[in-house]
Amino acid sequence: MKKTGGLPLSRRVAKKVEELKPSGIRRFFDLVAGRDDVISLGVGEPDFPVPWRIREEMIYSLEKGFTSYTSNLGLPELREGIAEYYTRFGVRALPEQILITTGVSEGVDLAVRTLIEQGDVALVPEPCYVSYKPLVEICGGEVVTIPTVPDFKLTYEVLVEYADTKAKILVLNYPANPTGVSYSKKELEEIADAVNEMDMVVLSDEIYAELTYTGRHVSIASLNGMEDKVVVLNGFSKAFAMTGMRVGYVIAPPDILTGMLKIHQYCMLCAPITGQIGAIEALKSLDEVDRMRAEYMRRRNFVVKKLSEVFELRKPEGAFYAFPKISSSGMSSEEFAEGLLMKKNVAVVPGNAFGECGEGYIRMAYAVKFEKLKEAIERIIEFVDEYGKG
Amino acid sequence: MESQEIEVIKLLEENGRMNVEEIAEILALPKERVEEIIRKLEDEGVILKYKAIIDWEKVQEDFVYALINVKVSLTREKGYDDVAKRIAKFPEVHAVRLVSGEYDFQVVVKGKSLKDVAFFVAEKISTIPEVRDTVTHFVLRTYKEEGVNLFEDEEDRRLAFVP
Numbered sequence: 001m002k003k004t005g006g007l008p009l010s011r012r013v014a015k016k017v018e019e020l021k022p023s024g025i026r027r028f029f030d031l032v033a034g035r036d037d038v039i040s041l042g043v044g045e046p047d048f049p050v051p052w053r054i055r056e057e058m059i060y061s062l063e064k065g066f067t068s069y070t071s072n073l074g075l076p077e078l079r080e081g082i083a084e085y086y087t088r089f090g091v092r093a094l095p096e097q098i099l100i101t102t103g104v105s106e107g108v109d110l111a112v113r114t115l116i117e118q119g120d121v122a123l124v125p126e127p128c129y130v131s132y133k134p135l136v137e138i139c140g141g142e143v144v145t146i147p148t149v150p151d152f153k154l155t156y157e158v159l160v161e162y163a164d165t166k167a168k169i170l171v172l173n174y175p176a177n178p179t180g181v182s183y184s185k186k187e188l189e190e191i192a193d194a195v196n197e198m199d200m201v202v203l204s205d206e207i208y209a210e211l212t213y214t215g216r217h218v219s220i221a222s223l224n225g226m227e228d229k230v231v232v233l234n235g236f237s238k239a240f241a242m243t244g245m246r247v248g249y250v251i252a253p254p255d256i257l258t259g260m261l262k263i264h265q266y267c268m269l270c271a272p273i274t275g276q277i278g279a280i281e282a283l284k285s286l287d288e289v290d291r292m293r294a295e296y297m298r299r300r301n302f303v304v305k306k307l308s309e310v311f312e313l314r315k316p317e318g319a320f321y322a323f324p325k326i327s328s329s330g331m332s333s334e335e336f337a338e339g340l341l342m343k344k345n346v347a348v349v350p351g352n353a354f355g356e357c358g359e360g361y362i363r364m365a366y367a368v369k370f371e372k373l374k375e376a377i378e379r380i381i382e383f384v385d386e387y388g389k390g
Numbered sequence: 391m392e393s394q395e396i397e398v399i400k401l402l403e404e405n406g407r408m409n410v411e412e413i414a415e416i417l418a419l420p421k422e423r424v425e426e427i428i429r430k431l432e433d434e435g436v437i438l439k440y441k442a443i444i445d446w447e448k449v450q451e452d453f454v455y456a457l458i459n460v461k462v463s464l465t466r467e468k469g470y471d472d473v474a475k476r477i478a479k480f481p482e483v484h485a486v487r488l489v490s491g492e493y494d495f496q497v498v499v500k501g502k503s504l505k506d507v508a509f510f511v512a513e514k515i516s517t518i519p520e521v522r523d524t525v526t527h528f529v530l531r532t533y534k535e536e537g538v539n540l541f542e543d544e545e546d547r548r549l550a551f552v553p
Binding site for chain 2: 023025028029032038040042043044047049129130131177298299301349353354374
């Protein structure tokens with residue numbers, strides 16, 4: 001056989017990709033495989049299926065033959081709907097400022113690729129969702145993490161300590177995965193002051209905005225002077241339980257949006273049309289969101305009450321996660337998560353999967369039916385009694 | 391009504407067996423407050439009864455349900471309420487509703503057999519002086535009862551871990 005030349009196999013994959021750390025929860029997939037009776041609190045997605053009226057619209061659309069590409073930007077009716085909808089979080093955007101993406105994941109990727117080039121710095125508060133850091137690193141950017149333990153909150157004082165990094169972007173996610181922390185308008189104003197002083201662009205991942213239990217979510221893009229500095233990222237996955245439909249959106253200043261659109265048209269072309277049609281119906285189904293939010297809030301109260309008796313726990317203001325500190329058990333995050341799975345068949349995600357400073361914590365998603373949640377918490381308490389120190 | 395009371399009602403409507411402690415935890419209220427609310431709701435007749443929703447088709451002892459459309463002619467002396475009460479007092483009658491449209495009452499009757507129900511209607515309902523006409527529809531299968539689907543629910547197809 002003739003040798004085809006080129007690079008040896010070991011160098012086929014690009015160095016930047018080779019160097020990316022694999023996701024911390026991969027290992028747990030193998031552990032959970034083949035086990036019965038596992039209650040998983042490790043799932044970062046709603047336990048509700050897509051509301052039926054939204055599904056019906058998608059079914060009809062398929063019957064009627066809506067199966068083509070849409071424009072790169074997305075369906076006009078959906079973009080108009082989002083422009084109107086986002087006023088509830090204080091943002092007045094034109095449909096022209098909105099791009100429909102294939103989930104928020106694509107939106108984050110587009111925003112990072114548009115803004116970050118070799119050597120640029122991104123500030124990422126930790127613990128945080130797993131994709132921000134790798135996406136910046138693929139672009140050759142440098143991530144400076146801001147540990148926020150134990151309050152999990154950014155403040156003006158904390159941010160300005162990082163002024164020397166000359167960071168170009170700040171990634172903000174609230175209500176937050178994995179901590180459930182959110183910000184009031186006043187707290188956001190402080191952050192905005194620091195952002196202005198440090199002249200950064202904020203990537204504001206607001207995917208859990210609807211799942212806020214303490215008043216209404218405020219978008220940082222709605223604050224005075226911020227409209228030109230914020231890329232809002234949101235979507236239909238969490239609030240409308242449409243994870244698998246892959247529909248997200250971006251509201252961005254015109255220059256940034258133009259850049260993002262360029263990348264989007266080459267790498268994605270458009271978000272799936274079926275999901276976009278479902279999303280149009282979703283915006284007419286806000287009562288479904290109210291119903292689900294009420295249910296999450298009940299579960300949150302229950303989880304906080306029960307877990308606070310065993311662990312140090314900050315009461316989450318939003319999303320569907322609790323992030324208790326488990327280090328009092330004498331175990332590390334991974335030991336705890338693995339032990340809990342092997343001994344008690346309850347799956348949780350170790351806190352260090354969300355950044356080094358998440359060590360000593362676990363993330364529990366309360367996106368499971370109440371009866372199961374009750375059972376899982378009983379098992380967790382048993383586990384701590386039996387295997388924790390003292 | 392107070393919002394705390396509404397919250398308690400919603401929980402109990404969904405699950406009549408939820409205990410006071412759980413309700414207190416879910417609503418972040420003191421246990422005593424929840425007890426007080428439930429007692430008040432029971433006393434005022436807001437909560438009428440706690441019962442189970444049964445899928446009788448799964449039970450050997452089958453029942454027959456029929457929906458009966460009843461037309462009545464009213465008089466000065468006898469209004470809808472009077473006729474409705476006369477019908478409702480039979481234990482065989484499961485529900486009585488005054489409805490808009492072509493007929494006046496929709497009556498749900500529960501019996502042991504088709505014959506049972508048919509005779510009951512003929513002997514007890516049709517013979518009420520104000521009743522002009524009845525049409526009986528036997529229920530062949532129930533797909534949803536009190537907001538609960540009586541067919542197999544969709545399974546949870548989510549992965550065990552999602553970041």
